[in-house]
Amino acid sequence: MKLDGTVLGFDVGARRIGVAVGSAFGSGARALAVVDVHAHGPDWPAIDRLHAEWRPDGLVVGDPMTLDGGDQPNRKRAQAFARELHARYKLPVVLVDERASSVEASRRFALDRAEGRKRKRDAAALDAVAAAVIIERWLAAPQDATQVTL
Secondary structure (H helix, E strand, O other), rough: OOOOOEEEEEOOOEEEEEEEEEEOOOOOEEEEEEEEEEOOOOOOHHHHHHHHHHHOEEEEEOOOOOOOOOOOHHHHHHHHHHHHHHHHHHOOHHHHHHHHHHHHHHHHHHHHHHHHOOOOHHHHHHHHHHHHHHHHHHHOOOHOOOOOOO
C-alpha cells in the first residue's frame, strides 16, 4: 500500500469501531467517527458513507494481539473485519499492531482535556483517537504491517 495517499484507519471493538483518516502528506492522522457494531455486524452504511466521503487509497486496521503477540477473541473479529473491507471496497488493507493504542489514545484525550480542547462528553470518540494512533503507527513503520488477502 502506498504511503502518499489517504487512508482510513479502524480500531475494531465488540460494540464500536473507531475511524480515523490520515496521510503521509498531512499532519499524521485525525479521529473522524465512531461506528456502532450491532448484533448482525458493523453499521456498514455508516462505513460506506465515510468511504464515499474520503475516497481512501487504502485501509489500516488495528490488530489487537495479546502482549505476547498471541490471539484473543477481538483479534479474530478485527481480522474478519479487515477481510470484509478488502472484499467490499477492493482496496489494499493492512493490519497494524495496535497494542497499547488505547492507552496512547487516553493519554492524548487527557492532554486535550487539560488544554481545554476536549470535554468529558467527547470521551465517546476515544475509539476514533485510537484509530488515529493506529494510522500513525503504520505511517511510522509500514514495513511492519501485514497485508490482508482474501
